[in-house]
Amino acid sequence: MNASDIAKIAGVSRSTVSRVINNYGNVTEETRQRVLEIIKEYNYVPHASAQMLAGKKSRIIGLFIIDTKDDNHGNKMCTSSYFSPFTSAVIDAANKQRYNVLSTIVNEQQDFNNVRELFYNKTISAGIFIGGKNSEPSIIEIIESGYNVAVIEQEVSNEQEPFSRSIVVNSDSFGGAYEATKYLIQLGHIAIAHITGDLEQFTAISRVEGYKKALAEGGIPLRNNMIVKGNYTEESGYKAVKKLLLKETPTAIFIANDSMCLGAMRAIEELGLKIPEDISLVGFDDIELARYLQPALTTVRIPLLNMAFMATNNLIKANEEEINFYANYKIPVELIIRDSCRKMK
Amino acid sequence: MNASDIAKIAGVSRSTVSRVINNYGNVTEETRQRVLEIIKEYNYVPHASAQMLAGKKSRIIGLFIIDTKDDNHGNKMCTSSYFSPFTSAVIDAANKQRYNVLSTIVNEQQDFNNVRELFYNKTISAGIFIGGKNSEPSIIEIIESGYNVAVIEQEVSNEQEPFSRSIVVNSDSFGGAYEATKYLIQLGHIAIAHITGDLEQFTAISRVEGYKKALAEGGIPLRNNMIVKGNYTEESGYKAVKKLLLKETPTAIFIANDSMCLGAMRAIEELGLKIPEDISLVGFDDIELARYLQPALTTVRIPLLNMAFMATNNLIKANEEEINFYANYKIPVELIIRDSCRKMK
DNA sequence: CTGAAAGCGCTTACAG
DNA sequence: CTGAAAGCGCTTACAG
Incomplete structure (x- = not known):
């Protein structure tokens, strides 16, 4: 079941089916309805790869958790509570805009190859990096290749020209x-x-x-x-x-x-x-x-959740508008007082 | 930079470039090396969507964390420590086989639409479900449509024919x-x-x-x-x-x-x-x-990590061999004795 | 408002 | 061992 089949059944051309799917204006309401019904009836879903090849952007963003060290128990840091809420917040924010997130964990330097590939082969249209050391060369290379990137907790000094094309979200x-x-x-x-x-x-x-x-x-x-x-x-x-x-x-x-x-x-x-x-x-x-x-x-x-939202939403916005835009957020933090400190007399 | 460019530079046809990339046997070692060098030199990476359209399978699997309720603090369960190690284990296992994982969190029934779409539009070639209630109809529909699925913690009774085409991993x-x-x-x-x-x-x-x-x-x-x-x-x-x-x-x-x-x-x-x-x-x-x-x-x-490995590896295997195969694992659990119980005299 | 056609970048029989 | 060509399933000018 592909667009041609739908077109045939609806008695229109593939172009029209495409226009309906992409919600373009220039289709009679009547035609639109008819096509929509048939799409629904036959459970038709356009082939994502074909759409991309023909010019649509990928609606997948990458989330890269960089964690080049284990603790001595062999637990990856990513297992730790720190990244988990961030990850789900990114997924949440992305899903709300009909984006999906593909995440990988970067343990060794060579894992960056996989990351690079995901950008270069157009699987993802943008990516978020969290957890890396400062000025990670692999990240900089990707930014310099023109891809949309958001980085969490990276210093942007004046020499760091590359980051001037990316979205930087830091906590204070x-x-x-x-x-x-x-x-x-x-x-x-x-x-x-x-x-x-x-x-x-x-x-x-x-x-x-x-x-x-x-x-x-x-x-x-x-x-x-x-x-x-x-x-x-x-x-x-x-x-x-x-x-x-x-x-x-x-x-x-x-x-x-x-x-x-x-x-x-x-x-x-x-x-x-x-x-x-x-x-x-x-x-x-x-x-x-x-x-x-x-x-x-x-x-x-x-406020990791806020940070995830800022990064994700800005990244998607940049992607939709087909620009690399620069943004640099410093998110305030908050001291949470509980029971582990005492007052000296 | 695409396969044609590489072909031109290497003085071969696109077919040959493709053969080199896909590691087919029928290429002179000499030609192979030449093409490989040029690919490296120009940093060429094949367009994933084009590859898929032309017949390659997606190397992305979906991970679907079903969590249809919040606790009253508004924390999604997925934030909880329970899913986090499972998720990273799936990612790890997948990455080792050069697969990537796209994960989404299913909070409402309608989020299943997104999941369905990922299968139908061929973004993913298989999927793992965790956390759902038993016999979730949306999952069953996907299995019945012929997609490769692994389910975690789902009962397989005799009436549940659909699961006989999927990989079931349960703990005891x-x-x-x-x-x-x-x-x-x-x-x-x-x-x-x-x-x-x-x-x-x-x-x-x-x-x-x-x-x-x-x-x-x-x-x-x-x-x-x-x-x-x-x-x-x-x-x-x-x-x-x-x-x-x-x-x-x-x-x-x-x-x-x-x-x-x-x-x-x-x-x-x-x-x-x-x-x-x-x-x-x-x-x-x-x-x-x-x-x-x-x-x-x-x-x-x-042993969530084991379970994640079992599910992921079996799923990828099924995908590689282009079969739906059935497997049903019951993984043993272990009582960890710490300090929250006392002996009655 | 609608259709025919070119093109996206690959892979894979097919032929040699 | 290698190349020319068809085809994958879409989108998007272009023309009408």
Whole structure:
């Protein structure tokens, strides 16, 4: 059953069938109705590939979750609560506009080949990248090839010309880190440590900066031993805390994401310390888990759903209007106060 | 840049280019190399739609997460930890075979139209369904139209002819529920309640049956008041426990999934009771959250990753061999004992 | 408002 | 081993 069959049955030409399907104006209402009925009766659906070949755009967007490291349990980060709500929000937003989303997980550098191919072979007409390190060359190449791309959490500096053709959606990592640290200071903490995220990622760098600014404002001297590197995985949080507490005795730690807090809590418990009595903790992300932890985790909420909507809707808009347009959003974050911090007397 | 351009540059015909790309035998090694080089040099990638139109199968499979209810917080269930690992496992398995996955979330009945369209317009060559109620008519229609489908957690009874052309992957809900309940009995519990899942789903029914069997074996009379209906959402777990504890005083509850346990724990806490001192709890699923709860939740682990691999690999195989084949797997589950149950003296 | 025809970029018998 | 040609199922100027 194809357009010719429908045309024959309806007693019109294939052109007319096509016009009805594409909802063009120049068809008599009567003809339109007749064709529509027959389409419905025979359950006809146009062949998507044929439509594309003949000039229609793909209504598929790609969602690429970049995750080049496992935690030591062999769990991919993508399994983690962080990406899941983002993914479903993208799907939701896309489906509402009759778009579909094809998602893949990029674990190794070579997985980018698959991603490239999806753009080049026209399977997808646009793509969203989340989770990568800053200025990932593979992403830049794709943008430079003229494809529509939205990136989440990528720094756009002046040298980064390519991003000036894409949609950038960032949360306010700097502001969030600043607020989180300031909150600890306001509670009376002075010995405030920081566990960083993966410093190849923009967010991790900004969070360090936010932390430093708050300390500076609070007149608290910055001490290098109080900053320990992590990489956003639970395991790295565990190790970082163990390392930190070997030499230092902070009363509070601002940790660059919630996953690392999980590891941190385990480490702290193993050391026989209590949260928040001995150590206060603030995380970042507000993953689903956060509110179920004991104590419930104080953390900075990233409005991932909004970010997904912004990225998806703008990307589809750019695609529909056949332009690469530039947009750069910085989405505000919110400190969610729960039970993992105590007030110093 | 298309196949003709490549052919021209390489000094061969388009047929030969095509043969090289498709890795057919009948090309001189020399010619093959030359063409390959030029393809690489010009970064040529064949147009997927053209390939499909000309007879190649789509290398995209659909993943359809059926979730026709929200919990009362407006969170879609798909956001929940349950589907996330399954999704990434499907993507992983597919990507390994150079397939891609397009996923959508089915919230309302009309979303099935989109799903149907993806099959009918040949965007996808096969699809996996998870989360639906039993014998969902829309799924059956698709199977009957001859498309390759894998279903997760669907009962296949004798009347269900359609499923005899599809791949069915179920976990052993009955066995898991039986083990869970038996475990409580072995701990000395007698007043064991059950909160059911959504009874339109196969899994929920089987779990009730497993619960009943264990009681029967243990010589514990079945009491209707001890079974309260839920629908797998956190909120329903909360309400069910409130309702249950109005009239009954169970010392243990077997709850049909972990999400409902979350609600149950909240309800129990509000009533001033302690887990496991006053009430023991066993869940089902072993979502990521389960081990972080306080107390860590004893629950039945479903090997979702295995199930995802089975479904995906079999589906791709069926697709490659251009057959609908039937397979019906029942995957064993495992009771994970943590801290939410106590031994009765 | 409608139809005939060209063209999208491939693959695959068919012939040699 | 290789090429010319038909065909996949649409859309879109073009002409009327």
